[in-house]
Amino acid sequence: MDLLQAEATADLIDAGSPAQRRRALQQLERGLSDRLAALRAAILELEALIAYDIDFPEEDEGPVSPERVRGAWSAVRGRVADLLRTAPEGERLREGALLVIAGPPNAGKSSLFNALLGTERAIVTEIPGTTRDAIEAQAVIEGFPFRLVDTAGLRDSDERVERLGIEVSKKYLGAADLVLFCEEGEKGRGTGDGESFIAACTAPVVRVRTKADLLPVPRHSSPCPVSAVTGEGLPELRRQLAEVAFGRLLALGDVEPVVTRARHRSALERALAELDAFWAARTGGVDAAATATHLRAAVLALDDLIGTVTPEDVLDRVFAAFCVGK
């Protein structure tokens, strides 16, 4: 069992949602290990092209063409970058997406909070600690893990953003993966405060018009009408929340591997930086032997995730790809 599988085992035990379980299983079955091994192999193959030129200068095939090196580099760089792009949602998947509910007072935030929880039978817990500036609860929405945060029932309002007439936990807002902005019926439409709050949010904002049972509006109007009482609009909202928080994972399906930890992300970032440094050095006229140090460093970065590199690995690729010797 490699380190990634060990991590996946822990994730599987902790999994509270179907998506987490599926992802942990996929990693346990070497989904990520195999992908990293393939990337490592591709970088070694690129290094083999450089090594071939250095170690076998007088062979039948002559020097490796610059196009071949460029092609190999840009392909593997693209693949590392692709995998790295799964990191935000992958890490979110392990932690649960932080969904912060915001809106003017009495906009129906608490009802919506309970509606999103209730149907999924999540347990509401008060965050331990002293400030008690918000209530956090875990919920599974469309199979994905979420952590819902509401300011419901707070006595102490110091931590809230009230300058704009919007209630929200300031503390959570900065860390939010997405914000659910509630507006009450027609009232919310066009309030300047709401618009400037939304504009100031760094996380994506999903807007809903609450209490749809009181002020009926056409079903497909925007923002999406929901009713915590009748349940109207809730299925659409759940789909939208999952789409906003986990759209990339939804698009990838369960086959493509995903990186789920900061440890994975930083190793991939290092590998990507070394690949870029390799190309910069190469196009800057630096000698092949020196540029190759970047590729070794990139491989080492991946090795921190999966295993050890040996020079033999590079030679295996040279011999597999070239006819050498006289």
Add this chain to the structure above:
Amino acid sequence: MAARLGARTLLLTSVLDTIGQMSCNPAIGGIAKGTVVREVDVLGGLMGRAADRATIQFRMLNRSKGPAVWAPRAQADRTLYRRAVRFLLEQFPALELSQGMVTNLLFDQGDTRITGVETGDGRRFTARAVIITAGTFLRGRIHLGTDTQIPAGRAGDQPSMEMAQVIENAGLIVSRFKTGTPPRVDGRSVNWSQVERQDGDNEDFRFSFHQRVERPRQVPCWITWAGEEVKDIIQRHLKESALYGGAISGRGPRYCPSVEDKIVKFPTAKRHQIFLEPEGLDTTELYVNGLSTSLPVAVQLEFLHAVPGLERARMTRPGYAIEYDYYPPTQLTPWLEVKNVEHLFFAGQINGTTGYEEAAGQGVVAGINAVRRIRGAEPVVLGRNDAYIGVLVDDLVTRGVDEPYRLFTSRSEFRLLLRQDNALRRLVPLAERLGLLTDDELRAAERRLEEEESALRLARETTITPEEAAGPLAESGTTLTESDRIAVIAKRPGVSLAALFAAAGVGTGAAAEAIVAAEIEIKYDGYLAREREAAARLAELAAFILPPDLPYLELRTLATEARQKLDRVRPSSLAQAARVPGVTPSDLHNLVLEATRWRRRVA
């Protein structure tokens, strides 16, 4: 090496006249190998000095790829090389030469230590340490096609049968490898108009840092190609090849394949390059490098005649494959002593390597350590970041071999640190500590290193103006807008330090080689720093010593595969353990804990 250290040393060989005989191609050096020759030279070995006396063509390979990977390679006159080796050996007062085929090894009671050897003619030599360098002679068997098999150490020499049996009886695991040579032809039968001339470099290079001898006359090599016709002939006769007809069981190398191998494994390659290399100055015989084969003699002649320029060639000697015993080198310590027979050392092809240079490097390590062992001194082990010899020996004893082992720059994780130009800098301190160099040699080496230092200092201190720099910068396509230090400008790719010195009117008084070495230090500054960092990390792992009697098989927290592999290799440090194939990072992590726990328990 032993004689150099003052030990009374006997060189025993089956035919004295073949000391220094090059069994394979007539060349010394090449990629990584050329660096080894220089390392051997710094440590007092003779290969470079002999090669300098026999060089009939010199080329610096990889000239176009930046100085870090420049690789000196010399065509050698076989006769001159052999004579030079014999001459140089006879300079050592402590060295005796004797002719005789060793047929028996003598051990103490319990067979745990070697005490001497016996020759076929009944002589008995006692010795406190024995180094065996048997080449391809142990149960050597030559193959020409599937029918002809000749017991031989190489063409014309008797194999060593009895000693092979004695070593096996001593409990060592034996395995077989094969290697091959190409046919040779009479130069008078070559159509020179059909082949391309390849001259050597004009460069006045010498392998040896210590001696600067006159070079013999320089001659060209010749290039031609094996094309479709050769391919057809070989394909038609493939079943008759010893390799493909099933007569050979030993595994051959991937990088020096027979022409049969090339054609079978890379069927799309349209043609294969062939070098016609002169065997010597006083002969017209040529070594047909590139056509190594185990096909029958008649087929060899047929395909030779299909090579442009060789249509009417007379074959002077056929190529052949040779199979021989080697002992998987994981049975050795990192100083090349057999683990379960004290004071018995192996060096060269007996350890599964190939190449003159690889053999010489091991000879240095075995020679130094045989003397140290009998004198009760700590063994000396070269690090992977010290020398290619260190890489070579570590690979052998840690990873073992599954094909004849040859060095490449890719074998090293420190390609930029292990260069041919800085062998002195890397190894002089060790050579001095061990007493491997004479006072004269040492003084010359230190002078050369000081020249390099002063060139570096001058480069860092001297300013060059844009006008002065224009010439040296022209080729790099860059310019200088304001005056700057020479060391800064020399960092640019394609800009020569020597040219900058000349343009700035700076006289360094340093040898050209010292300036090149300084230039490389400047150019690769940042990259060298990275490699030195990596080397320091490796040193940390190497500092974690593993107890030699650690009961690996009982370490439950390690994977079964790791337990078995570690038990076999018995690494001396965590760094070595990390390179044992099949040992994962999590095994290493647990190994640290287990070793610490075990140490505390036995203490």
